[in-house]
Amino acid sequence: MVMATPSEQPESQFSRLNLPMLQAKEFGGLALPADFPNTISLPKYPVGSRCRWIPTPATDWGIVIGQTYIPSRAEAALTQWAWSYLLLLDADSPSRQWLVADWVDEADLEFFPTQPS
Numbered sequence: 001m002v003m004a005t006p007s008e009q010p011e012s013q014f015s016r017l018n019l020p021m022l023q024a025k026e027f028g029g030l031a032l033p034a035d036f037p038n039t040i041s042l043p044k045y046p047v048g049s050r051c052r053w054i055p056t057p058a059t060d061w062g063i064v065i066g067q068t069y070i071p072s073r074a075e076a077a078l079t080q081w082a083w084s085y086l087l088l089l090d091a092d093s094p095s096r097q098w099l100v101a102d103w104v105d106e107a108d109l110e111f112f113p114t115q116p117s
Contacts, residue, residue: 033081043067043083043106050112051105052085061112062089065101072105082106 033039045051045064052061066086083106089096 035108039085040069043085045085045106045109045111051085051104051109052106052112054110058094060087060089060093060095060102062087062093062101064088074078085109 016098043065047064047067049064050061051064058065064085068084068086069081070084072080072082084103086101087100087104087107091098094102095102
């Protein structure tokens with residue numbers, strides 16, 4: 001275990017581990033929203049929420065196990081950002097035979113009703 005003392009600089013403590021140095025890179029105009037994170041909305045679906053894709057003939061459902069704030073794929077310039085969720089599919093979900101989890105955009109997701117409609 002490598003312990004850093006207050007007098008050590010981060011470069012010296014990590015150099016002993018022989019890790020490659022990471023470099024900041026430009027992403028071709030991709031930038032976080034102004035005043036991030038103060039100006040973004042909270043995710044609509046908390047981790048642990050039971051959700052489903054907006055109903056289709058073979059709608060999948062499951063539990064939200066992750067969230068990420070990403071550029072909207074619906075907008076070519078990638079200037080709009082939105083929440084995306086990692087959904088762990090339920091054992092009875094139609095796609096579960098070949099898929100354990102999948103990403104879904106907030107606009108395509110809804111809370112799963114506790115009682116069938």
